[in-house]
Amino acid sequence: MKEVEGLAYNETFSCVQCGYCLPACPTYKTMKKETHSPRGRINLVKMAAEGKISLEQIQEPIELCLGCRACERVCPTNVQYGMILESAKEVLNRKEKQESSAAAKTFNNILFKQLFPKKRNLAKASNLLWFYQKTGMKKLAHKTGLINVLPENLASFDKIIPEISSPSERKKRQQILTPDGEVKYRIAFFTGCVMDAVFDRINDLSMKLLQAGGCEVVIVPNQNCCGALHSHSGELDLAKELAKRNIETFEQESFDFVVNSAGGCGAMLNEYHHLLKAEPEWAERAKWFTGKSVDISVILSKLELPLKREINKIVTYQPSCHMKNVQKVEKEPINLLKSIKELTLHRMENEDMCCGSAGIYNIVNYKESMEILDNKMTDVKKVSPQVIVTTNPGCLLQMKLGIEREQIQHKVEAVHLVELLAEACNIV
Amino acid sequence: MNYSENIYKQLKEAITDHERILIELEDLHSYSFDASFGSYLPEFVVQVKSAEEVSKVMKIANKEKIPVTPRGNASSLSGGPLPVKGGIVLDVSLWNDELLIDPDDMIAIVSPGVITARIDEAANLYGLMYAPDPSSSNISTIAGNLAENSGGPRGLKYGVTKDYVLGLEVVTPEGQIIRTGGRTVKNVTGYDLTKLIVGSEGTLGVITQAILRLVPKPPSSKTLMTIFDDLVRSGEAISKVLSSGIIPSKIELMDQASIIAVEEYQPLGLPVDAEAILLIELDGHPAAIADEIVKVKEIMDMKGARNTVIAESDAEATELWKARKLVSPAIVRTKPTKISEDATVPRSKIPEFFKRLKEIKIKYGVTLVVFGHAGDGNLHPNIICDKREKEEMIRVEQAVSEIFTAAIELGGTLSGEHGIGTMKASFMELELGEHGVDMMKRIKQAWDPNMIMNPGKIFPEKGQKLVLSE
Numbered sequence: 001m002k003e004v005e006g007l008a009y010n011e012t013f014s015c016v017q018c019g020y021c022l023p024a025c026p027t028y029k030t031m032k033k034e035t036h037s038p039r040g041r042i043n044l045v046k047m048a049a050e051g052k053i054s055l056e057q058i059q060e061p062i063e064l065c066l067g068c069r070a071c072e073r074v075c076p077t078n079v080q081y082g083m084i085l086e087s088a089k090e091v092l093n094r095k096e097k098q099e100s101s102a103a104a105k106t107f108n109n110i111l112f113k114q115l116f117p118k119k120r121n122l123a124k125a126s127n128l129l130w131f132y133q134k135t136g137m138k139k140l141a142h143k144t145g146l147i148n149v150l151p152e153n154l155a156s157f158d159k160i161i162p163e164i165s166s167p168s169e170r171k172k173r174q175q176i177l178t179p180d181g182e183v184k185y186r187i188a189f190f191t192g193c194v195m196d197a198v199f200d201r202i203n204d205l206s207m208k209l210l211q212a213g214g215c216e217v218v219i220v221p222n223q224n225c226c227g228a229l230h231s232h233s234g235e236l237d238l239a240k241e242l243a244k245r246n247i248e249t250f251e252q253e254s255f256d257f258v259v260n261s262a263g264g265c266g267a268m269l270n271e272y273h274h275l276l277k278a279e280p281e282w283a284e285r286a287k288w289f290t291g292k293s294v295d296i297s298v299i300l301s302k303l304e305l306p307l308k309r310e311i312n313k314i315v316t317y318q319p320s321c322h323m324k325n326v327q328k329v330e331k332e333p334i335n336l337l338k339s340i341k342e343l344t345l346h347r348m349e350n351e352d353m354c355c356g357s358a359g360i361y362n363i364v365n366y367k368e369s370m371e372i373l374d375n376k377m378t379d380v381k382k383v384s385p386q387v388i389v390t391t392n393p394g395c396l397l398q399m400k401l402g403i404e405r406e407q408i409q410h411k412v413e414a415v416h417l418v419e420l421l422a423e424a425c426n427i428v
Numbered sequence: 429m430n431y432s433e434n435i436y437k438q439l440k441e442a443i444t445d446h447e448r449i450l451i452e453l454e455d456l457h458s459y460s461f462d463a464s465f466g467s468y469l470p471e472f473v474v475q476v477k478s479a480e481e482v483s484k485v486m487k488i489a490n491k492e493k494i495p496v497t498p499r500g501n502a503s504s505l506s507g508g509p510l511p512v513k514g515g516i517v518l519d520v521s522l523w524n525d526e527l528l529i530d531p532d533d534m535i536a537i538v539s540p541g542v543i544t545a546r547i548d549e550a551a552n553l554y555g556l557m558y559a560p561d562p563s564s565s566n567i568s569t570i571a572g573n574l575a576e577n578s579g580g581p582r583g584l585k586y587g588v589t590k591d592y593v594l595g596l597e598v599v600t601p602e603g604q605i606i607r608t609g610g611r612t613v614k615n616v617t618g619y620d621l622t623k624l625i626v627g628s629e630g631t632l633g634v635i636t637q638a639i640l641r642l643v644p645k646p647p648s649s650k651t652l653m654t655i656f657d658d659l660v661r662s663g664e665a666i667s668k669v670l671s672s673g674i675i676p677s678k679i680e681l682m683d684q685a686s687i688i689a690v691e692e693y694q695p696l697g698l699p700v701d702a703e704a705i706l707l708i709e710l711d712g713h714p715a716a717i718a719d720e721i722v723k724v725k726e727i728m729d730m731k732g733a734r735n736t737v738i739a740e741s742d743a744e745a746t747e748l749w750k751a752r753k754l755v756s757p758a759i760v761r762t763k764p765t766k767i768s769e770d771a772t773v774p775r776s777k778i779p780e781f782f783k784r785l786k787e788i789k790i791k792y793g794v795t796l797v798v799f800g801h802a803g804d805g806n807l808h809p810n811i812i813c814d815k816r817e818k819e820e821m822i823r824v825e826q827a828v829s830e831i832f833t834a835a836i837e838l839g840g841t842l843s844g845e846h847g848i849g850t851m852k853a854s855f856m857e858l859e860l861g862e863h864g865v866d867m868m869k870r871i872k873q874a875w876d877p878n879m880i881m882n883p884g885k886i887f888p889e890k891g892q893k894l895v896l897s898e
């Protein structure tokens with residue numbers, strides 16, 4: 001196989017190099033050169049496919065892309081940037097594996113094969129710091145030079161990770177919730193792995209909100225990680241495997257929607273049909289699954305929630321990129337916020353810009369991520385909110401980190417949309 | 429030390445922030461293209477942020493005779509910022525820190541990297557407006573606009589970039605910092621170098637600051653959409669509107685091929701059997717335009733329009749304009765390459781031009797879509813093709829040549845707003861004649877004796893032909 005085989009070369013031709021995507025790209029803004037812009041990256045992939053530049057030379061620009069896909073949203077010719085990026089990651093990943101040391105292989109193995117797919121493993125983690133230390137990621141990272149996990153970085157994350165419920169508390173969770181009156185929708189809840197390990201409370205509140213709005217909610221047992229982190233890291237085979245297992249698992253149940261409250265996972269679930277389109281026995285099943293999967297805000301918008309309690313606060317909203325740019329869910333969270341009594345919504349400038357969290361980007365590219373976050377916090381501070389609302393666990397952690405960095409924790413908090421809605425409905 | 433190392437060393441002395449001198453291959457590739465055709469590797473990319481830095485770079489380049497190509501955001505459709513002879517790409521896009529509005533003098537003072545739309549937004553805060561509105565205004569830099577003399581839909585009523593430039597600061601190819609014009613509308617001191625620099629496509633010097641004229645922002649606008657079965661009748665209707673004393677701010681036309689493309693892309697319920705759709709916008713005092721828009725509708729009816737709707741609200745207007753906005757994405761769905769021309773003819777010749785375009789389309793078997801600023805004759809014939817198909821591209825080259833010839837024969841011009849660059853250089857003599865081109869060359873030689881400033885643009889090399897096949 002040729003080294004560059006698999007690059008989405010044909011897709012690069014739909015880019016007319018107009019540059020409309022430049023202002024939307026957070027890394028172009030902070031890194032200040034075309035090399036780190038969507039247009040630049042697409043051209044580099046094309047150049048690599050044509051053999052005009054080596055894979056090593058495009059590695060950094062590709063790795064420093066957030067994958068936020070804000071560029072796709074503004075592109076007048078609908079360039080499939082996600083596909084181009086993912087292809088580049090896969091090709092780079094394959095090359096790296098062929099060349100890399102045993103140590104790097106174990107690292108990859110631990111991170112993607114062991115940890116993310118198995119919910120049990122994550123559930124065991126008492127916090128993310130533990131997670132990094134236990135996986136040996138820190139040591140391996142130093143040894144392999146694959147990533148720069150700095151002590152400052154770990155310490156910052158340690159501060160913002162919430163207390164995690166003990167395994168025994170976790171087991172108490174009901175597997176099915178039934179509403180009082182007539183059942184509006186039957187919902188299969190997708191818990192997500194990081195989300196459920198770190199923010200299981202948000203998952204619990206999500207299900208209770210759905211119940212309060214008249215839905216029956218079930219947790220389908222044996223569901224898996226969505227595969228987003230694998231896919232974004234070029235581990236496409238693993239991502240496909242996880243997708244298939246999820247589809248199989250959910251096929252066992254009958255329900256109207258698969259609902260999640262993690263924008264990033266939702267986006268991945270929404271792309272299963274792309275991921276599996278080349279496999280005849282899976283394509284249709286993936287389409288069915290994708291058709292059922294929606295973000296919680298979409299369902300909550302269709303329900304009548306008991307929004308009794310006033311929340312007299314100024315809030316601002318940081319949308320999850322994947323929810324907005326991939327799932328194309330935009331209006332619902334805003335409308336839900338507006339439906340809360342006495343709440344004032346101040347939307348910030350550059351709301352559409354990624355916060356720099358982007359999966360594990362903030363861990364592997366800490367410095368770059370913090371520059372993007374600092375820009376975001378400048379916009380946040382301009383609207384002086386008391387609450388920053390997000391819709392994805394990664395973004396939520398990043399916003400908490402931003403608040404720490406700015407040292408405004410005494411006056412600003414970051415919450416998931418679901419937490420705020422639950423408060424307004426007196427759900428605890 | 430070899431030639432390149434020597435220049436690199438000197439550049440590092442000129443630009444103290446070495447992060448702004450790019451030499452890695454991945455960076456050089458990233459500054460090798462624009463929105464037109466072809467890509468050329470520079471040896472250096474220098475990201476300048478002051479006139480002093482530009483002056484130092486130009487002095488080095490002039491001494492070492494290394495080409496310098498200024499670059500804004502590389503949205504040029506004619507090859508303007510391509511470093512066709514290698515050398516230095518001078519990137520001004522990071523230099524966007526100055527954007528000053530003086531509401532008393534009604535001017536804006538801007539640094540070269542400021543994005544066009546930001547100027548208008550800043551002026552709006554004072555009830556003023558920066559009128560030129562190229563459709564790329566959210567991405568193009570003011571320096572790029574000045575160098576290409578860009579225009580937009582509002583050109584019909586308000587003119588183009590050159591009509592709004594009062595003064596410039598320019599670094600000459602020899603590295604001298606000069607000022608042209610000033611802060612006043614009236615200024616006849618000496619030759620009008622301001623106008624010479626505007627539209628010079630970066631071949632005479634580097635623009636480092638501009639003083640721009642602002643006008644009062646019209647308080648309201650109204651939009652109308654009208655459908656014609658017959659393209660020639662739509663042309664007549666436009667002439668009738670303009671001669672009746674109404675000057676719309678925009679008259680945009682979509683031909684049948686664009687209507688079909690939009691409908692196939694995102695069905696809006698447009699009539700695919702119609703030959704033309706016109707979108708007309710009026711701006712001004714609410715009472716005046718409320719009256720005028722009705723008159724425009726009457727003219728459309730009289731000229732045989734199938735159907736005409738007036739938007740009752742801004743939201744409805746946005747809805748009507750959506751059709752026009754969708755043309756760009758819609759037309760590249762079948763094939764990826766878009767050769768976007770802007771040959772312009774006198775308004776009265778629009779129907780004739782359309783006829784010629786239709787013949788060209790059939791003769792060469794190309795996919796041709798036409799839309800654009802019908803009010804001022806600035807149409808955009810777009811050829812949709814695939815640049816990987818050699819045989820097709822040769823037909824496209826021939827078709828493009830004939831479009832240029834047709835425009836000139838009808839008393840028009842090669843380019844209404846995109847510029848000559850590399851794409852149209854070989855047609856210069858066709859429009860200007862041998863002596864016309866020669867006078868321009870002499871001006872170029874006087875400004876740039878060592879021919880280092882954006883070489884390979886505007887003037888054709890001996891035997892140069894349009895080449896679109898790679």
Ligand SMILES: Cc1cc2nc3c(=O)[nH]c(=O)nc-3n(C[C@H](O)[C@H](O)[C@H](O)COP(=O)(O)OP(=O)(O)OC[C@H]3O[C@@H](n4cnc5c(N)ncnc54)[C@H](O)[C@@H]3O)c2cc1C
Nearest residue numbers: 500501502503504508563569572573575578579630635845
């Ligand atoms: C989708 C799309 C739509 C467009 N619509 C329009 C339109 O409606 N109307 C229109 O007129 N154009 C249009 N254009 C063309 C293009 O946007 C304009 O020509 C624009 O002015 C280019 O600006 P830029 O900053 O991208 O400049 P670049 O493309 O980087 O450069 C353009 C020229 O300016 C020169 N230059 C740049 N900076 C300087 C400087 N500081 N000093 C001297 N020379 C300099 C360059 O050398 C080059 O010759 C469109 C382009 C696209 C891709």
Ligand code: SF4
Nearest residue numbers: 015016018019021075
């Ligand atoms: S907006 Fe789309 S077509 Fe334009 S440069 Fe970006 S990716 Fe390419």
Ligand code: SF4
Nearest residue numbers: 025065066068069071
């Ligand atoms: S995905 Fe985000 S970071 Fe990557 S190129 Fe697109 S806009 Fe930039």
